[in-house]
Amino acid sequence: MEGDAPVVIPGVDGSNLVPSVVALDPVPADGGRPTVTVGNTARKALIETPERVIYSVKRLMGRGLSEIQEELKYFPFRLADDVQAGEVPRIQLGEMRFTPPEISAYILRQLKRNAERFFGSPVTQAVITVPAYFNDAQRQATKDAGRMAGLEVLRLVNEPTAAALAYGLDRAKEGTIAVYDLGGGTFDISILKLRDGIFEVQSTNGDTHLGGDDIDNLLLAIALDEINAEHGIDLRQHPSAVQAVRKAAIEAKIQLSSEPSASFDIELPNGDRYQRVIPRDVYELMIEPILERTAGPCKQALADAGITPESIDEVVMVGGSTRIPAVRQLVDDLFHLAPRGKKPHVELNPDEVVALGAAVQADILAGASKTTEEILLLDVTPLSLGIEALGGTVARIIQRNSTIPASATEHFTTGVDGQTNVAIHVVQGERELAENCRSLARFDLKGIPPMSAGLPRIEVKFLIDADGILRVTAREQRSGKAAEIEVKPTYGLTDEQVEGMILDSFDHAEEDFAKRLLIEARNEADTILAAVDRAPSNPAWKLLSSEEQAAIARAKAYLIAVSGAPDPRVIRAATLALDQATRRFAELLMDAAVSTAIRGKTMESAGEELGDAVTAPHPMAAAEFK
Amino acid sequence: MLNVLDSAVPVECWSCSIGQSTTTLFCPHCSKIQPPSGGNYFTVFSLTPHLNIDLAALETEFHRLSRKLHPDRFARATDQEKEWSLADTALLNDAYRTLKEPLRRTEYLLKLEGSEIGEEFAGKDKANPSRVPADLLEEVFELNMQLDEMRMARKVGEEDPALHASLTEAKNKFEAMVNDVDQDLRKEWTNWDQSDQTVRQSSQNKMVSLLDRRRYLSNLLRDVTETLGA
Numbered sequence: 001m002e003g004d005a006p007v008v009i010p011g012v013d014g015s016n017l018v019p020s021v022v023a024l025d026p027v028p029a030d031g032g033r034p035t036v037t038v039g040n041t042a043r044k045a046l047i048e049t050p051e052r053v054i055y056s057v058k059r060l061m062g063r064g065l066s067e068i069q070e071e072l073k074y075f076p077f078r079l080a081d082d083v084q085a086g087e088v089p090r091i092q093l094g095e096m097r098f099t100p101p102e103i104s105a106y107i108l109r110q111l112k113r114n115a116e117r118f119f120g121s122p123v124t125q126a127v128i129t130v131p132a133y134f135n136d137a138q139r140q141a142t143k144d145a146g147r148m149a150g151l152e153v154l155r156l157v158n159e160p161t162a163a164a165l166a167y168g169l170d171r172a173k174e175g176t177i178a179v180y181d182l183g184g185g186t187f188d189i190s191i192l193k194l195r196d197g198i199f200e201v202q203s204t205n206g207d208t209h210l211g212g213d214d215i216d217n218l219l220l221a222i223a224l225d226e227i228n229a230e231h232g233i234d235l236r237q238h239p240s241a242v243q244a245v246r247k248a249a250i251e252a253k254i255q256l257s258s259e260p261s262a263s264f265d266i267e268l269p270n271g272d273r274y275q276r277v278i279p280r281d282v283y284e285l286m287i288e289p290i291l292e293r294t295a296g297p298c299k300q301a302l303a304d305a306g307i308t309p310e311s312i313d314e315v316v317m318v319g320g321s322t323r324i325p326a327v328r329q330l331v332d333d334l335f336h337l338a339p340r341g342k343k344p345h346v347e348l349n350p351d352e353v354v355a356l357g358a359a360v361q362a363d364i365l366a367g368a369s370k371t372t373e374e375i376l377l378l379d380v381t382p383l384s385l386g387i388e389a390l391g392g393t394v395a396r397i398i399q400r401n402s403t404i405p406a407s408a409t410e411h412f413t414t415g416v417d418g419q420t421n422v423a424i425h426v427v428q429g430e431r432e433l434a435e436n437c438r439s440l441a442r443f444d445l446k447g448i449p450p451m452s453a454g455l456p457r458i459e460v461k462f463l464i465d466a467d468g469i470l471r472v473t474a475r476e477q478r479s480g481k482a483a484e485i486e487v488k489p490t491y492g493l494t495d496e497q498v499e500g501m502i503l504d505s506f507d508h509a510e511e512d513f514a515k516r517l518l519i520e521a522r523n524e525a526d527t528i529l530a531a532v533d534r535a536p537s538n539p540a541w542k543l544l545s546s547e548e549q550a551a552i553a554r555a556k557a558y559l560i561a562v563s564g565a566p567d568p569r570v571i572r573a574a575t576l577a578l579d580q581a582t583r584r585f586a587e588l589l590m591d592a593a594v595s596t597a598i599r600g601k602t603m604e605s606a607g608e609e610l611g612d613a614v615t616a617p618h619p620m621a622a623a624e625f626k
Numbered sequence: 627m628l629n630v631l632d633s634a635v636p637v638e639c640w641s642c643s644i645g646q647s648t649t650t651l652f653c654p655h656c657s658k659i660q661p662p663s664g665g666n667y668f669t670v671f672s673l674t675p676h677l678n679i680d681l682a683a684l685e686t687e688f689h690r691l692s693r694k695l696h697p698d699r700f701a702r703a704t705d706q707e708k709e710w711s712l713a714d715t716a717l718l719n720d721a722y723r724t725l726k727e728p729l730r731r732t733e734y735l736l737k738l739e740g741s742e743i744g745e746e747f748a749g750k751d752k753a754n755p756s757r758v759p760a761d762l763l764e765e766v767f768e769l770n771m772q773l774d775e776m777r778m779a780r781k782v783g784e785e786d787p788a789l790h791a792s793l794t795e796a797k798n799k800f801e802a803m804v805n806d807v808d809q810d811l812r813k814e815w816t817n818w819d820q821s822d823q824t825v826r827q828s829s830q831n832k833m834v835s836l837l838d839r840r841r842y843l844s845n846l847l848r849d850v851t852e853t854l855g856a
Contacts, residue, residue, distance in 0.1 A: 154701060198689050365701035376693055402723055405697065405716035463716055466697040 004371045006166065006359035008352050009118045011110070012520070013040050017351055018114070020184075021046065021055040022106050024094040034094065038110040047247065050076055050239040052094040056213055057107075058131075059185045060100040061145075062138030064491045065089050071209075074217045076239055088493050101141045101493065102501050105148035112149055117520060120569065126151040127362040129354050130468075131186040132158035133206030133382045135428050136440050137491040139469050144498045154365050156467040159183075160190035161201055161379050162357025163318040166348060168194055175313035176202075178301075180331050180344070181354075182294060183319035185211040189298045191305045191312070197374040203304035203401045204382045205297035212253070212321040214290050219249035219278075222286070223264060227274050241269060256283050257323045284326045291330050298334050304401050309336045315344040322350050378403050381464050388425035388434035397462055400430065407463040418450040422458060426470065439490040443472055449479045514568075521568035525559055525575050532556050532582065540588040548584060555581040640706075651695060651714045659695065661710045666738060667721035675735055677815035681726060688722045729840070732811060732833060739826075741834050759839050766846065769796050776853050790854070797850045800843055807840045 001007075008016045023042035025035045026049075037045070046053045054077050060068055068079065068089045080090040080097040090097040108126070115123045128151075130142050139156055146153035160179035168177070173194050181188040188206040192199055223245050228234050235241045245266055252262035256278065264276040302309060312335050321327060322344075331337070331344050348356065363372045380401045386394035387410065397408035412422050422445040429437030448456050457477040464470055474485050493501075532552065535541055541549075555578040562574045639653035639660065651660055651670070668675045671687050693699070695718055700711040724730045758766050776789055811833060818829040 155698070196689060198692065361698075364698055367699075367702065374693075376689075376696055376698060378692060378696075403719040405712050406719050406723075407713075407716040408720075463712070465712055466715075 001359055001363050001369065001371075004369070006356040006363075008355055009115055011039060011114045012117065012524070015040060018107065018110055019043055019055070020057060020107050021053060022057070022093075022103050023049070023054075024052040024096060026052075027095065034096070036106050038107050046243045047240055049094075050243045051078075054091055054093055054098075054103055056185050057100050057103045059209070059213070060089075060091070061104060062135065062141035062491055063089075063100070074213070076242060088491065088497075099493065099501070101145040101498075102148060104142070104145035105501070108145055108149035108151060112151060113516075117517065120517070124150065124152055125154050127155050127157055127358045127365065128153055129157050129159045129162050129358050131181075131183075131206060131208055132160050132188040132190050132204040132379075133186065133208050134158075134468070135208075135383055135438050136468070136470050137438070138208070139467060140492050143467070143469070144493055147498055148501045150502065153467075155361060156469075157358055157361050157377070158188070158190065158201075158204065158379055158382075158468075159354045160188045160204065160316075160318060161192065161199065161377060162355075162361060163316055163348075163353045164190070164192050164194075164199055164357070165360045165375070165377065166353045166357035167316050167345060168199060176307065176311055177314040177316060178298075178312045178335060179316045179318060180294070180298070180322065181206075181318035182321040182327060183211050184321070185209070185213050187211060187294050187297065189294070189301045191301050191307070198376050198378060200378045200403070201380045201401075202307075203301045204380055205301040205304070206382070207293060207297060210290070210293055211319070215253055215287050215321070215324075216246060216249050218286060218290065219252060220246050223249060223266075223274065223276070226276065227266075227268065231268055231270070231272050231274065233268055233270060233272075235268075238269060252278060253324075256280050257325060287324075287326065291324075291327055294327075294330065295334060309334065310340070314342070316353075317344045317346050318350050318353055320351050322346070379466075379468070380404060381406060381468055383428045383438070384430055385440075385462060385464065385470065386427050386429075386434070386437065388427060392434050393432060394427060394429075394434050394437060398464060402464075404464050404468060405466055407461060409459060409461050412445070412458045412460060413454050414448065414451070414456050415453055417453050419453065419456075420448045420450055421446050422448065424460065426462070426472075440470060441490055443474075443485050445474050445485055447481070448476055449481070451478070517568040518566065518571075521571040521575070522563060525563045525571050528575055528578055528582075529556065529559060529563075532578065535582070535585060538589065540585060543588050544585055548581075552578070552581045552585070651691075651718075659700070659707055659710050659714060662713050662717045667724050667734060670718055670721040671725065673725075675738060676819045677732060677735060678819055679725065679731070684722070684726060688718070691718055728808075728811075729837070732815070733837060736830060736833060736837075739830055741830055759842060762842075765796075769793075769846070769850070772796070773849060773853050780853075793850060793854055797847065797854065800847050800850070804840060804843050804847065807836050807843065811836050811840075 010016050011018055018039040019042075021039065021042040023037050023045035025037060025045075027034045042053060043055075046055070056075065059071055059075075063071070065079075065083060065085060072079065078092045080092045083089050088099045088101075090099050091103065093103075108128070112123050112126070126146060128142055128146055130139055134142070142156060143153045160181045163179050163181065164177060167173075174196075175194060177192050177194065179188070179190045179192065181190075186206065186208045187210040188204065190204040191202045193202055194200075220242070224235050224242070227245075235245065245264075248264050248266055252264060255262035259280070261277055261279045262283075263278070264274060266274045268274055302312075315331055315335050315337065317328070317331065322331075328344055328346075335344075337343060360372060360375070361377065363369055364375055364377070367373075381398065381404050382400060384396050384400040385398040385408070386396045389395045397410055398406050412424065414422060424443040424445065425434065426440045426443065427434050427437035428440050431437050443460075445458055445460070448458065455478070458474055459477050460472060460474045462470060462472055472485060475481070535552075544552075555574070559571075559574040559578050562570050565571055639658060641658040642653060651662065652658065653660055666675075670691075671684060673679065673684075692715070695711055695714045697708065697711050697715060700708050703711070724734050772789060772793055776786070776793060779786055779789070814829050814833045814836065818826055818833070821829060
């Protein structure tokens with residue numbers, strides 16, 4: 001938070017977004033452990049070494065073997081071949097294997113480092129957002145990932161709720177709002193009532209297998225089929241070629257949000273070219289079945305909240321996929337917006353709004369400011385909690401859309417004389433039969449004093465906490481003893497396993513932290529110095545006045561002088577000064593090469609967006625800090 | 627995921643040792659949060675157990691208590707206070723969810739008063755499924771025949787407009803019956819709220835059978851709606 005407003009912390013590359021792409025670098029020459037890179041740099045490796053890269057790991061969190069196998073049909077990753085039934089599946093990445101929470105932890109660690117670089121001090125606590133429709137196992141896996149990354153997870157916040165917080169900080173807002181969140185891999189819809197600073201979620205629904213990835217996969221599949229039909233090449237046998245087509249598909253998707261058509265032009269391994277123009281109306285017909293899948297959850301959420309579309313005062317759009325005009329049209333239709341003279345809210349960047357809301361929630365938890373003092377979030381559990389009863393049916397004990405924390409108390413007894421154990425199977429979901437619901441865990445109540453059948457009275461309390469995660473306590477009422485419970489989570493890691501996967505446990509140590517900041521600062525200095533060394537050979541250099549050239553030379557000399565200093569702040573200040581001095585040079589370069597649209601951005605991020613079209617001669621210093 | 631709590635209940639406030647309370651969630655003396663103890667959903671809101679309640683006031687009180695009890699307000703408190711905040715808020719939420727819904731509220735109060743009622747009894751006691759109310763026997767028999775016929779026809783892809791019309795008519799009729807039950811229940815609320823113990827007992831018995839009838843009708847309606855909508 002800066003003053004009253006949350007801000008997004010940029011990464012080293014100056015970008016506000018860290019794409020959830022994780023790549024394993026090649027094995028170092030000395031045979032040591034290869035390093036892991038995250039974000040934009042990892043994305044580059046997708047084309048070169050697709051077998052060492054994983055993305056959209058969120059889709060794999062908290063899932064069992066068969067679910068992941070199903071999911072992987074659409075993604076180029078492989079499961080480790082030694083995966084055993086009942087354990088958390090691991091993904092093969094190059095020569096190493098990782099569970100989804102470990103991969104997620106690498107991303108979280110990168111964000112942690114970005115924040116530490118920003119604040120100049122260690123960051124140890126976090127609020128993490130999850131799709132509202134995440135079940136217990138997916139939430140637990142997310143918390144595990146936080147712990148592995150060296151973060152104490154203060155709260156899991158549902159993404160649509162976080163977005164509502166970001167939009168509704170202004171306490172004057174009252175009324176009923178819907179948050180439509182279509183991201184890369186998941187879809188959520190939440191309906192909230194705002195009153196007196198209380199954000200009360202009325203209902204939520206969604207699909208944790210629906211998002212922009214599905215559009216990418218669809219475009220990709222069509223292109224691959226056409227290439228096969230027209231050129232007789234099955235690109236599916238060439239992973240890096242598939243990634244090149246995927247990249248083109250994503251670019252086409254983005255282009256089709258603003259242009260009337262997009263075109264594919266891809267060079268095939270045999271030298272042929274695959275060329276294809278997709279007009280927007282054709283594209284919209286293709287993706288309609290995908291978008292239409294968001295309608296059901298929206299209607300269910302309205303029904304569960306007991307309201308009609310007309311009662312929705314505002315609709316907030318979240319997630320990159322809501323940039324698609326057809327999505328906006330669908331939302332308009334679902335909530336009858338246009339006839340009421342309303343439009344969905346798109347003012348805040350749909351990729352950042354959730355992070356901004358998480359910052360607001362963190363501020364609430366810290367009790368840190370007047371702005372959030374009166375704000376309180378009351379969220380709900382997305383799925384009903386039930387117990388498997390005789391005959392495999394489900395006895396619901398906590399209904400979906402109950403405000404959390406929520407609890408239910410059930411009583412159990414024995415069926416046989418002298419029985420000392422009782423097993424309880426807890427499931428999550430809306431179906432009538434336990435086998436169609438999501439198995440959460442099997443609880444084994446142990447140490448029941450031997451008595452006649454039906455005599456023990458074991459009280460079990462099920463409590464869903466503020467993170468949406470289940471806790472269970474049990475007590476045998478006749479003896480008053482707390483019953484011992486053994487839990488076998490159906491999916492998920494044990495505490496010991498999580499401990500064993502904690503990344504760089506030295507991360508906490510102050511001196512290591514300072515060392516890391518220093519190394520990062522020196523690397524940044526080296527990068528810009530190398531770029532400035534190359535600058536005079538560029539024609540644009542001659543356009544600078546001699547004063548400007550002299551200023552650059554002075555700033556360069558100063559940076560060289562301090563680059564050996566032990567204080568990272570001194571180096572960073574000098575780096576920043578050199579970046580300022582070369583600002584006009586960077587602009588000249590950009591003017592020469594591209595439209596004015598990207599002016600004001602740092603060279604590196606500009607180069608990133610332009611791909612290979614512009615050979616950015618030097619990545620100027622990265623993110624700017626005030 | 628797992629946590630076995632020791633829920634021993636201090637009689638006096640754990641913090642100031644002065645305030646003593648068995649039902650409120652805060653110490654009346656020093657206002658510190660207390661573990662949940664005794665009491666019921668009505669006492670959480672300091673309400674007399676009544677069936678007619680002011681829903682707007684209930685919501686306001688729910689928000690006021692949420693602000694004081696919610697785990698978000700205890701992120702920096704001791705572990706013990708965090709646990710109590712969690713348990714208290716769960717109780718508050720359970721209480722609010724139950725009391726704001728007319729049917730849940732009625733069932734809850736009747737249970738407090740010793741009646742055996744509700745889904746859990748209907749569900750657990752499989753040997754004795756909800757009895758068909760006597761006055762409906764014939765109609766229900768007829769309706770079930772039609773529902774079966776409709777499902778059979780659907781299976782082979784046929785649609786009998788006459789059957790559809792007849793089922794829609796039945797649906798409207800049962801919906802009207804549910805409305806009647808709701809009105810009768812509301813009358814009993816006032817009757818129960820304003821009466822002494824003897825009248826209350828008979829009012830209570832009436833409400834139990836009204837709720838049974840309502841549950842039966844709703845299940846029936848659900849079947850009809852599902853079959854019509856399939």
